[in-house]
Amino acid sequence: MSPRTTPAPRTPRTPRTHRAYRIGQIVPSSNVTMETEVPAILRAREAVAPERFTFHSSRMRMTHVTPEQLRAMDADSDRCAVELSDAHVDVLGYACLVAIMSMGLGYHRTSEERLHQRTAQNGAPAPVVTSAGALVHGLNTLGAKKIALIAPYMRPLTRTVVDYLTHEGIEVLDYEALEIPNNLDVAAHDPARLPGLAKALDHADADAVVLSACVQMPSLSAIEQAEQLLGKPVVSAAVCTAHQMLRALDLPAVAPGAGHLLSGAHA
Known part of the structure; x- marks a missing residue:
């Protein structure tokens, strides 16, 4: 009968750590949906992918969706971008589609570049995604x-x-x-x-x-x-905004329960 041998102790596996990405959102003061739907999409993604997310917002005053309030609100977006860059967010989303579109054709490009420059001037450059x-x-x-x-x-x-x-x-x-x-x-x-x-x-x-x-x-x-x-x-x-945020972070744009765009076919 061969002597019984004691198995060598197993080396503990080092747990994999993954960075928590900071998601910044500029939202109208009366918006209560973007801070629920974008987190819901990215929380669902956490069930199938290793990355984790935290969520941070700054608000612009707006209660009625009128051209006058939308223009005044958009003028406040620079302040919000600077505030969010104080938190060193990894991506910044401007969460009002019609505010951007009412400012003129193609304005999302102007807004994204200007707000990105505000974060850079504050020492914390971050990509900017507008919902438009x-x-x-x-x-x-x-x-x-x-x-x-x-x-x-x-x-x-x-x-x-x-x-x-x-x-x-x-x-x-x-x-x-x-x-x-x-x-x-x-x-x-x-x-x-x-x-x-x-x-x-x-x-x-x-x-x-x-x-x-x-x-x-x-x-x-x-x-x-x-x-x-x-x-x-x-x-x-909202789904398109989450998709574009993930792309801006250079992460696979996949999240269950959010339709074909986030199914993985366009990751």
Whole structure:
């Protein structure tokens, strides 16, 4: 009988550590959705990927979605960018789509560059993503040249969104303007209504559908249901913003439960 040997002690495995990325958001003072949907998307990502995230915000005053309040709010975005750069955030998101689009065609490029420069001047340069630019990038990533969309804005502001996207080479075949002037009422809109509203749009020839062209109108819980109902990619301004933030961080743009854009097909 061979002598019994004691197994050599195993070397403890060094746990893998992964950096926690700081997500900064510039949000309208009455916005209560972007600080829930973007964290929800990135928390879902934490279940399938090693990176971790913390969330930090600075606010610009706005209660009603009018051209006057949007212009005044946008002028305050520089202060917010500097405040967030004090926290050395890794990426900064400007969370108001129509504020950017109402400032003129192609303005997301101007805003992103200016706010990035503010962070650099403060000694903490960070990439800047606007929800307006992210929607354009997200649709381009999907190869969507023709879309249908839902927006909570009054009809003239919704036309501004349509014209902005048209200028970016994206044809809006049909749209629904819900005409909700109060921003908190926009946040209270039931996302369960959105798939039915989307189905009523003339979307047969659309390459994709924008379920919410507004980061304040909740839609994340309805994205995948709408995709199944319509049989095509469905995005929102918030989903596109999360996608673009991950790309700006040079991380795979993947998150479960957020539709085709974040499914991994466009990581």
